[in-house]
Amino acid sequence: MTTSSGLIWEDDVADPILSVSNIETYYGPIAGIRGISLDVEAGRIVTVLGANGAGKTTLLKTISGAMDPQKGTVVFEGREIQKQSPDRIMRAGISHVPEGREVFPFLTVHENLIMGAYTRKDKAGIQDDMALVYDYFPLLEARSRQHAGQLSGGEQQMLAISRAMMSRPRLMLLDEPSLGLSPILVGQIFEIIQRLNREQETTILLVEQNARMALSVADYGYVLEVGRIVMEDTCDRLREKEDIKEFYLGMKEAGARGKRRWKKKKTWR
Numbered sequence: 319m320t321t322s323s324g325l326i327w328e329d330d331v332a333d334p335i336l337s338v339s340n341i342e343t344y345y346g347p348i349a350g351i352r353g354i355s356l357d358v359e360a361g362r363i364v365t366v367l368g369a370n371g372a373g374k375t376t377l378l379k380t381i382s383g384a385m386d387p388q389k390g391t392v393v394f395e396g397r398e399i400q401k402q403s404p405d406r407i408m409r410a411g412i413s414h415v416p417e418g419r420e421v422f423p424f425l426t427v428h429e430n431l432i433m434g435a436y437t438r439k440d441k442a443g444i445q446d447d448m449a450l451v452y453d454y455f456p457l458l459e460a461r462s463r464q465h466a467g468q469l470s471g472g473e474q475q476m477l478a479i480s481r482a483m484m485s486r487p488r489l490m491l492l493d494e495p496s497l498g499l500s501p502i503l504v505g506q507i508f509e510i511i512q513r514l515n516r517e518q519e520t521t522i523l524l525v526e527q528n529a530r531m532a533l534s535v536a537d538y539g540y541v542l543e544v545g546r547i548v549m550e551d552t553c554d555r556l557r558e559k560e561d562i563k564e565f566y567l568g569m570k571e572a573g574a575r576g577k578r579r580w581k582k583k584k585t586w587r
C-alpha cells in the first residue's frame with residue numbers, strides 16, 4: 319500500500335475502524351490541514367505527532383464534527399461521517415477529549431459525568447459506567463460533589479477523559495492529554511489510556527507533543543508537519559529514526575569531531 323506520505327506501508331490495515339482520506343479543512347482562507355489520509359485499526363492506539371500549528375487539533379475537530387472539511391472523507395465503521403454534527407458523530411461511537419480539558423466548571427464532577435452520558439437511555443448501564451470511571455479515577459469519586467472548576471489541571475484532565483468514557487465510545491480522540499501536567503500525572507494519564515485500550519477495547523487516536531510518551535504507548539504513528547503527513551510507521555520503528563530522535567525525542571548525535579552538530583531547521587519537504 320502506498321500511503322499519503324508516499325511511503326510504502328508493508329501491512330495493510332486489517333480492520334480500520336476509522337479511515338480519513340484526503341481531508342482538507344480551512345479557517346476562512348487559512349488551511350489547517352491540507353490533504354491528510356490516515357487509517358486507525360480497531361483495537362489499537364494510534365498517535366499523531368507534530369509541532370505547534372502542524373494541524374493536529376484541526377484533524378481531530380474534523381473527525382469529531384466540530385469542523386467541516388472542504389474536501390475528503392471520514393469513514394467510521396464503514397460509514398461516511400464527514401460534515402455530520404458533533405452530536406451525531408458522538409452517537410455513532412466517537413468521543414472527543416479536546417485540548418485544554420473543557421470541563422463544565424460550575425457543574426459538579428458527578429454532573430459533568432452525567433453530561434457525558436446524555437446520549438444514553440440505559441440507566442443501569444450509565445450506573446455501571448459511573449462505577450467504572452470511579453474505579454479508574456478514585457480521586458474523582460472523592461471529589462464527586464465539588465465543582466469541576468475547583469479541580470487541579472490534572473484532575474480536570476481525568477474528568478475530561480472520564481466524561482468521554484461515559485458515552486461508551488468505540489473510538490476516543492485525545493488532544494494533548496499531557497499538556498501542562500507534571501511528569502507523575504502524565505505517567506498516570508498514559509497508564510489510564512493504555513488500560514482503556516486494553517480493558518475496555520476502546521480504540522484510541524492520540525494527538526501529542528510529548529512524543530516520548532506517545533511513542534511508548536501507541537502501536538502506530540503519523541508525523542504531521544504544516545498540515546500534511548510526512549512520515550508514518552510502527553512506533554517501534556519511528557523511535558529508531560534519526561529525524562524522530564533529533565526533532566521529537568531531543569536526542570542529538572555527536573558530530574564528526576565529537577561536538578554536537580548544529581541543529582538546522584528541518585522539514586521533510
Ligand code: ATP
Pocket residue numbers: 345348349350351368369370371372373374375376377417527
Ligand atoms: P497546537 O499543538 O498548537 O494546538 P496543532 O498541531 O493542533 O497545534 P492546529 O491548532 O490544528 O495545530 O492549527 C493548524 C493551523 O491552523 C495552524 O497554522 C494554525 O495557525 C491555524 N489555525 C488554528 N486555529 C485557527 C483559528 N481559529 N483561526 C485561524 N487559523 C487557525
